[in-house]
Amino acid sequence: MGDEKKKSRWWIWLLVGLTVLCGLPVTMMAWWVYSFGEAGRPQPVDCAEAMDFARGRLPADAQDARCTGMHWQDSYVTVDFRMPRAGVADWLKATYPDAEPDTPCEEDLCRVVDHDQVLYVHVKVVYEDDGTGLVHLTSFDM
Numbered sequence: 651m652g653d654e655k656k657k658s659r660w661w662i663w664l665l666v667g668l669t670v671l672c673g674l675p676v677t678m679m680a681w682w683v684y685s686f687g688e689a690g691r692p693q694p695v696d697c698a699e700a701m702d703f704a705r706g707r708l709p710a711d712a713q714d715a716r717c718t719g720m721h722w723q724d725s726y727v728t729v730d731f732r733m734p735r736a737g738v739a740d741w742l743k744a745t746y747p748d749a750e751p752d753t754p755c756e757e758d759l760c761r762v763v764d765h766d767q768v769l770y771v772h773v774k775v776v777y778e779d780d781g782t783g784l785v786h787l788t789s790f791d792m
Contacts, residue, residue, distance in 0.1 A: 692728075695719040700727040704771050704789035705763075706745040709733050713782075729787040738775050738783040746771065758783075768792055 700717040701708050704727060708715060715731040733741065742749060742761055749761035752772060759775040771789045778784055 686722075689722040690720055692718040692720050695727065697729060697731075700729050700789075703727050703791075704729065704787060705765060705769065706771070706787075709737060709741045711737065712785075724790055724792060726788070726790040729785075729789075731785050732778075732782045733785060735777050735781050735783045738777075738785065742773060742775075746773070749773065757786075 695717050697708055697715045697717040700719060703719075703725065708729075708731065712731040712733050715729065717727065717729045719725065719727045738759065742759075746761060746763045749763045749771075752760035752762040752774075755774070757774040758777045759773075761773045763771040763773075765771070769789065769791045771787065774786045776784045776786075
């Protein structure tokens, strides 16, 4: 009775070892997919920060400002706002004095700024019937 030899349960330790060996890389990959799943998706950002990235400032009379940013290998921000039509050209000249006309331009006013081939800013303006200009600014770095 007491002399019976216990059976070895080596297969349990083998399963535990295989689970750890195979499960660790799968767990790490699942974490990586989860962590980087949001990368590259537009996220709301503070407009002051977005304009700092674009090396500019929102005009004081800007209305309905909406700003988004995407970040992964490059950063990309968009800023949309309305302002009085009469002040658009002056704001552009003050904010981006080196801006050049962007062609072709399907909007009413288009400008592009190249900051040493590291940061690019594109500004497109559509003049609206109510005396405002809808400004769409995009900026990205390389």
